[in-house]
Amino acid sequence: MTIAPPESQAVLLARAEALAGRDLAWLAGELGVAVPDDLRRDKGWIGNLLELALGATAGSRAEPDFPHLGVEMKTLPVDARGRPRESTYVCTAPLDGSIARSWEDAWVRHKLARVLWIPILGDGHPGERIIGAPLLWSPSAEEEAVLKADWTALTEAIGLGETWQLEARKGKALQLRPKAAHAREMTWVIDDEGEWAQVNPRGFYLRASFTGSILKKHFAIG
DNA sequence: GTGTGATCATCT
DNA sequence: AGATGATCACAC
Numbered sequence: 133m134t135i136a137p138p139e140s141q142a143v144l145l146a147r148a149e150a151l152a153g154r155d156l157a158w159l160a161g162e163l164g165v166a167v168p169d170d171l172r173r174d175k176g177w178i179g180n181l182l183e184l185a186l187g188a189t190a191g192s193r194a195e196p197d198f199p200h201l202g203v204e205m206k207t208l209p210v211d212a213r214g215r216p217r218e219s220t221y222v223c224t225a226p227l228d229g230s231i232a233r234s235w236e237d238a239w240v241r242h243k244l245a246r247v248l249w250i251p252i253l254g255d256g257h258p259g260e261r262i263i264g265a266p267l268l269w270s271p272s273a274e275e276e277a278v279l280k281a282d283w284t285a286l287t288e289a290i291g292l293g294e295t296w297q298l299e300a301r302k303g304k305a306l307q308l309r310p311k312a313a314h315a316r317e318m319t320w321v322i323d324d325e326g327e328w329a330q331v332n333p334r335g336f337y338l339r340a341s342f343t344g345s346i347l348k349k350h351f352a353i354g
Numbered sequence: 355g356t357g358t359g360a361t362c363a364t365c366t
Numbered sequence: 367a368g369a370t371g372a373t374c375a376c377a378c
Binding site: 171172174175176177178179180183191192193194197206207209217218219220221223224311312313317319333335 | 355356357358359360361362
């Protein structure tokens, strides 16, 4: 079953809102998709299911999920208290020198310019998890300032070849984490002594505390 | 092999 | 329990 791409952000949001409160087993049934018993071997199952349901087109290409709308969709697993259970993957971190020269050009910034967050409630059987109320979001001035500061610091460390600094402890909101099939997978970088070196590929992730603050800001009872 | 979708597994 | 580092599946 294929769903046509939404013609506007309003339509996209309306579609997402119509799914809120449903469980994933229901949605999978509507789409003719089998529900796995757990996500160990289907880590992207929820994300792919929601993309299908909302009419995303980009697939695994390096584009927003809704290219014509400039919107990226991300599911966000949350616990009973409404706090994100995991960090959120944003995109691959370029370690090879093809780094954007400014935050304005950064891939991370474009990815996060407009995001449709879809909270997924529960941590039990995938089919029993509930689709939450969606949030069509753009970073506030303060949020963008934090992201920019983190990105600048992390990018600087990459640019200087300080490979030992490419660890998850850095960054208030944005962090670098391994992003590969396994730890033996390597990519080439030039280290701080100008020598070629091999390191595990990294990706940019949003800390759960950051995505949690986004949800809290928009859904907290005033 | 790289990028997209993420969660798992382990350590502190 | 929360964070860090490791890992799984699929498309191209």
